[in-house]
Amino acid sequence: MNGVPLLDVLGTFVFAVSGALVAVRARLDLFGTLVLGFATGLGGGLVRDVLLGDVPPVGLTEWPLLAAAVVAGATTFWWHPAFSRWEPLILLLDAAGLALFCVNGALKASDAGLDVVPAALLGMITGIGGGIIRDVLANRVPVVLEGGWYAVPALTGALWAATAHGLDLSAPFVVAPGIAVCFGWRVLALRRGWSPRPARHPGG
Amino acid sequence: MNGVPLLDVLGTFVFAVSGALVAVRARLDLFGTLVLGFATGLGGGLVRDVLLGDVPPVGLTEWPLLAAAVVAGATTFWWHPAFSRWEPLILLLDAAGLALFCVNGALKASDAGLDVVPAALLGMITGIGGGIIRDVLANRVPVVLEGGWYAVPALTGALWAATAHGLDLSAPFVVAPGIAVCFGWRVLALRRGWSPRPARHPGG
Amino acid sequence: MNGVPLLDVLGTFVFAVSGALVAVRARLDLFGTLVLGFATGLGGGLVRDVLLGDVPPVGLTEWPLLAAAVVAGATTFWWHPAFSRWEPLILLLDAAGLALFCVNGALKASDAGLDVVPAALLGMITGIGGGIIRDVLANRVPVVLEGGWYAVPALTGALWAATAHGLDLSAPFVVAPGIAVCFGWRVLALRRGWSPRPARHPGG
Numbered sequence: 387m388n389g390v391p392l393l394d395v396l397g398t399f400v401f402a403v404s405g406a407l408v409a410v411r412a413r414l415d416l417f418g419t420l421v422l423g424f425a426t427g428l429g430g431g432l433v434r435d436v437l438l439g440d441v442p443p444v445g446l447t448e449w450p451l452l453a454a455a456v457v458a459g460a461t462t463f464w465w466h467p468a469f470s471r472w473e474p475l476i477l478l479l480d481a482a483g484l485a486l487f488c489v490n491g492a493l494k495a496s497d498a499g500l501d502v503v504p505a506a507l508l509g510m511i512t513g514i515g516g517g518i519i520r521d522v523l524a525n526r527v528p529v530v531l532e533g534g535w536y537a538v539p540a541l542t543g544a545l546w547a548a549t550a551h552g553l554d555l556s557a558p559f560v561v562a563p564g565i566a567v568c569f570g571w572r573v574l575a576l577r578r579g580w581s582p583r584p585a586r587h588p589g590g
Numbered sequence: 591m592n593g594v595p596l597l598d599v600l601g602t603f604v605f606a607v608s609g610a611l612v613a614v615r616a617r618l619d620l621f622g623t624l625v626l627g628f629a630t631g632l633g634g635g636l637v638r639d640v641l642l643g644d645v646p647p648v649g650l651t652e653w654p655l656l657a658a659a660v661v662a663g664a665t666t667f668w669w670h671p672a673f674s675r676w677e678p679l680i681l682l683l684d685a686a687g688l689a690l691f692c693v694n695g696a697l698k699a700s701d702a703g704l705d706v707v708p709a710a711l712l713g714m715i716t717g718i719g720g721g722i723i724r725d726v727l728a729n730r731v732p733v734v735l736e737g738g739w740y741a742v743p744a745l746t747g748a749l750w751a752a753t754a755h756g757l758d759l760s761a762p763f764v765v766a767p768g769i770a771v772c773f774g775w776r777v778l779a780l781r782r783g784w785s786p787r788p789a790r791h792p793g794g
Numbered sequence: 795m796n797g798v799p800l801l802d803v804l805g806t807f808v809f810a811v812s813g814a815l816v817a818v819r820a821r822l823d824l825f826g827t828l829v830l831g832f833a834t835g836l837g838g839g840l841v842r843d844v845l846l847g848d849v850p851p852v853g854l855t856e857w858p859l860l861a862a863a864v865v866a867g868a869t870t871f872w873w874h875p876a877f878s879r880w881e882p883l884i885l886l887l888d889a890a891g892l893a894l895f896c897v898n899g900a901l902k903a904s905d906a907g908l909d910v911v912p913a914a915l916l917g918m919i920t921g922i923g924g925g926i927i928r929d930v931l932a933n934r935v936p937v938v939l940e941g942g943w944y945a946v947p948a949l950t951g952a953l954w955a956a957t958a959h960g961l962d963l964s965a966p967f968v969v970a971p972g973i974a975v976c977f978g979w980r981v982l983a984l985r986r987g988w989s990p991r992p993a994r995h996p997g998g
């Protein structure tokens with residue numbers, strides 16, 4: 387793996403599939419699908435590495451990440467599911483990418499010497515970055531605006547990972563609960579539909 | 591303040607309120623409001639620090655900035671004004687953030703050794719960055735496109751700050767006129783309505 | 795030229811004209827036109843330099859680049875063509891900027907020590923960056939989604955430049971074919987209209 391964490395490769399793959407599905411639904415060609423898959427899969431990691439000063443980012447230099455993004459885009463283009471409702475699948479894969487990247491980003495930031503709160507924030511940004519780039523490029527409502535059902539799970543998962551890493555817990559206890567809480571929380575939100583509680587408006 | 595300039599904290603606060611008001615109007619939940627407040631309040635500083643190579647950015651590591659963004663978002667969500675016309679208030683707070691950040695960005699760039707023009711450009715980018723991120727996420731027309739009434743005031747304020755800093759004027763003469771010219775110019779534009787003078791079109 | 799490659803100045807100029815034309819068509823004022831020209835002309839180089847860790851980016855510090863962007867925006871505002879169909883001209887200039895920047899970005903990345911594939915990817919990102927920023931700010935469908943007719947030509951041109959640079963070919967053989975293949979491929983796409991071949995949809 388050339389020192390690229392498995393979490394990074396998995397997160398890149400599932401986020402790239404989510405981006406490629408958006409591209410297929412928008413009827414882009416193979417290469418447009420690869421581009422949107424690339425941007426979605428590698429975007430969060432690029433933002434993470436730029437904010438940590440780890441340049442050039444691993445998303446440009448490490449083969450496993452590039453391969454994960456290409457394979458995800460191409461297989462999605464050719465064998466995308468014969469699916470009548472795309473959005474739930476896109477959002478499910480997005481949730482998996484969110485969970486993998488928020489933990490991965492928090493761990494990389496902790497290893498770079500950041501304190502718990504900055505590391506957790508950086509983990510959250512890593513998790514939400516890919517989806518923001520995908521949605522801005524595709525002119526969708528950015529999924530990150532579902533704050534309590536998107537950014538908060540990512541921050542919580544990242545906070546767990548950064549805290550547990552600081553306590554020197556063994557790897558499974560650092561990684562698994564962080565991924566589980568973020569993914570589970572997000573899936574719960576998808577099952578019950580997005581129903582934010584907006585601020586009360588006078589007369590509204 | 592841990593070395594975080596007061597300008598940075600104030601700018602973060604007012605920009606975060608502007609972002610949170612956009613979120614409240616769009617009926618996001620508490621956390622979506624906090625996310626948009628965060629992105630708006632801290633976005634310009636993140637861009638500034640990345641362009642200066644000062645990573646990890648202070649917007650992730652300094653408590654006063656994080657607290658300013660959180661307090662701004664939460665108080666806006668719970669006690670947002672019973673207001674029938676939101677846009678003028680959003681734009682007024684945006685103008686305050688623009689003025690504070692263009693001066694602050696120019697000073698930080700000058701301290702990092704940049705010449706006057708690059709420092710002024712970086713100040714402008716710091717000022718306009720938060721609003722661009724807010725408007726792109728919220729799918730609004732980016733306020734920066736009001737060039738002569740937005741980017742130019744920011745550039746002018748930043749140019750004053752960078753020049754006066756280079757002349758070793760005392761702090762009030764560096765900061766106050768820069769903020770005043772940018773904020774005053776922008777408020778003037780808001781009072782008279784946005785009326786750009788477009789290029790002449792043949793037959794139009 | 796203060797060490798700024800001619801490719802960078804030319805690319806900045808033509809991209810800035812494309813951004814300024816979008817601004818003129820949207821009836822922005824002179825300064826809004828300059829802002830969109832700046833963002834389009836200098837955006838790709840800013841992204842390139844941030845990803846390479848070469849900060850502050852040359853787009854803020856080098857006079858030839860700043861002058862190219864200003865001159866491009868102002869002349870476009872005052873003497874924009876009396877044109878009934880804008881889009882083909884915008885896309886033609888965009889194609890020229892794409893070709894110049896993909897080669898330029900790949901060469902700068904190679905000089906910074908990146909291998910061929912990472913250098914080519916960075917060249918592609920440099921080429922597509924300005925147009926993405928322009929289209930996101932102006933709320934247009936990002937031209938980069940025309941994958942096979944946009945990102946792939948950029949990647950191919952960049953791949954040629956990075957490979958030829960690695961083989962120590964003389965400058966004309968490094969630069970000219972890379973620009974020619976990217977620009978020619980893109981112009982061909984524009985002449986025949988954009989007709990991507992989307993993935994097959996069941997029942998569609």
